[in-house]
Amino acid sequence: MGALGHYLEQEGVATTQVSLVREHTEALAPPRALWVPFMLGRPFGVPRHAEFQRNVLLAALRLLETDHGPVIEDYPHDAPYDDLGVEPEGLACPVSFPGRPSQGTLAEQLVAEVAQLSVWHDLAVRHRGRTTLGVTGLAIDALAGYIASWFTDSPPASFRTGLTDGAALKLACDELKAYYYEAKSVQPGRHGSAAIQHWFWHDTAAGHAFIVLRTIAAQSPDPSMKPLAVQSLVPRAVDMSLQSITSTTNQRSAP
Amino acid sequence: MVRLADLPGWERENLLKRVPTLPRFDGRPWVRGPALAARRVAIVTTAGLHVRGDRPFGSGAAGMDYRVIPGDVATEDLVMSHVSVNFDRSGFQADWNVAFPLDRLKELARDGSVGSAAAFHYSFMGAISPVTQYEPKARELAGLLKQDQVDAVLLSPV
Numbered sequence: 001m002g003a004l005g006h007y008l009e010q011e012g013v014a015t016t017q018v019s020l021v022r023e024h025t026e027a028l029a030p031p032r033a034l035w036v037p038f039m040l041g042r043p044f045g046v047p048r049h050a051e052f053q054r055n056v057l058l059a060a061l062r063l064l065e066t067d068h069g070p071v072i073e074d075y076p077h078d079a080p081y082d083d084l085g086v087e088p089e090g091l092a093c094p095v096s097f098p099g100r101p102s103q104g105t106l107a108e109q110l111v112a113e114v115a116q117l118s119v120w121h122d123l124a125v126r127h128r129g130r131t132t133l134g135v136t137g138l139a140i141d142a143l144a145g146y147i148a149s150w151f152t153d154s155p156p157a158s159f160r161t162g163l164t165d166g167a168a169l170k171l172a173c174d175e176l177k178a179y180y181y182e183a184k185s186v187q188p189g190r191h192g193s194a195a196i197q198h199w200f201w202h203d204t205a206a207g208h209a210f211i212v213l214r215t216i217a218a219q220s221p222d223p224s225m226k227p228l229a230v231q232s233l234v235p236r237a238v239d240m241s242l243q244s245i246t247s248t249t250n251q252r253s254a255p
Numbered sequence: 256m257v258r259l260a261d262l263p264g265w266e267r268e269n270l271l272k273r274v275p276t277l278p279r280f281d282g283r284p285w286v287r288g289p290a291l292a293a294r295r296v297a298i299v300t301t302a303g304l305h306v307r308g309d310r311p312f313g314s315g316a317a318g319m320d321y322r323v324i325p326g327d328v329a330t331e332d333l334v335m336s337h338v339s340v341n342f343d344r345s346g347f348q349a350d351w352n353v354a355f356p357l358d359r360l361k362e363l364a365r366d367g368s369v370g371s372a373a374a375f376h377y378s379f380m381g382a383i384s385p386v387t388q389y390e391p392k393a394r395e396l397a398g399l400l401k402q403d404q405v406d407a408v409l410l411s412p413v
Contacts, residue, residue, distance in 0.1 A: 001301055001381065001410050003278065003387060003390070004299065004379070004389055004410055006284060007397070008408055008410075009284035010284045011394055012401070013405065014287070014406060016408075017409070018409075018410070019412070021259075021270055023259065023274055024273060024277060029280060039343050040341065040343060040413065042347075042353045043353070044356050044359070044411075045353065046346070046353060047347075047350030047352070048349060050352070050362075053353065053356055054356075054359045054362060054363065057356050057359045057409070058368060060409060061294075061296065061407070062291060064291055064294065065290065065291055069285055070283060084349050128349065130330050130331035132333075132334050132344075132347065133334075134334055135336050170313070170338065171336065181345050196345055231340075232340060236266065236269065236341055240263070
């Protein structure tokens, strides 16, 4: 981000930026930056809070009127909340509230779980007026089937010409996870980002499937699969929590 | 993001170990311009956003190039294909403005706080290292911004 500021400004275009990691911005020293105390992924603080977002945006833009720099200003306000849930008024909530399927293979559990969530995802689309799905071009049942096929003896071919198997699987996994996140966010209750992440990785067949896919990627001779084995499938925070659980379990079972 | 002191040790170390790898820029470019109320503003994000149907981001050349986001893009048409899984996406899924504040920028243009919102906005994908790889495309982008009469760019990370 800071590098872009240098390049654009050198070309004669004034820039101001939001900074999420102050230490990185200090090192790069772009012309103007507003450091904000918000989580990665939310540079304007909080969804569905127009006034808060507008104030952050204005604070960043007003740095354009400073006389000299480089300047890094600290935004003084924390994000007011982290709740993605919706108010029940006006929503016709589905009656079913299924848990993780317990019968069948992991592939079968995954496909069944995706089907169970469809009513919630439909509700999310109605509520938000949009979905972030659609990068792969696959319908959700085809997307689930594609990922489930990786647990068979004959992994599927890439669903798009020009995409390697690793790149196709990466896009498919990110899109499936978005489907789960969008569906979960409209289920009854309060849902913060950390709670949804914990639910996905600890309480769903899909989360378990992604962990297994990482092992499949690590064992694959295909170089395009390597990023999935290392860093682009399981978040670092999840990896650390899973390692912690494994370590605790091992300690309890040790003689 | 949250203050480093508030993060778990492993995450703090992960962010800090990047600092020595970042380039140091010798120059201190500084472009002056009119008051904010007279500026034409474009958003350039590194959130890996694009119009549905455009090329997804990824490794290699497809990950280095920018994507064009028309100023009249519909909220249901903007998607994300950033390769990193280490940032929150639930906020963007709920409201694009938390990562790409186009609605807020248009509001500021309507109330006169800024001169106007650009006709086009742009997205790179962050997580590229070294960041100097952005240079050719950033300089190319500067030309497009000038053609759109943009004289202020909001750079937004993710």
